Amino acid sequence: MVVEVDTRADIKKYGDFMHYMTEKTQDLLDAGVKKVIWITTRDRKIMVAEKGKRWFITDWNDTVEVIEGVRLNLANLLMEAGYGEL
Numbered sequence: 001m002v003v004e005v006d007t008r009a010d011i012k013k014y015g016d017f018m019h020y021m022t023e024k025t026q027d028l029l030d031a032g033v034k035k036v037i038w039i040t041t042r043d044r045k046i047m048v049a050e051k052g053k054r055w056f057i058t059d060w061n062d063t064v065e066v067i068e069g070v071r072l073n074l075a076n077l078l079m080e081a082g083y084g085e086l
Helices: 017-030 074-083
Strands: 002-005 035-040 045-050 056-059 064-067 070-072
Touching (some): 002 017, 017 045
Antiparallel strands (some): 035 045, 045 056, 064 070
16 A cells, blocks of 8 residues: 655646656556555645545545554544644
């Protein structure tokens, strides 16, 4: 599994961040990674991609399964860590 949190990549050849993110995700899945999770802090979204399954983007206050039996609610985790309402 790969988890990406934002990124500072040269995206000139991709045109925009979304194109970069989807192409990199597909490359990782094609290389054998089972799951790719992107967390974007500016728009507070999480994208989850698994080979052979529907990719989805959701808000970071939704709960997502990281690995079987392990779930993440980033907004709750940040509040518990003392960052308050983000």
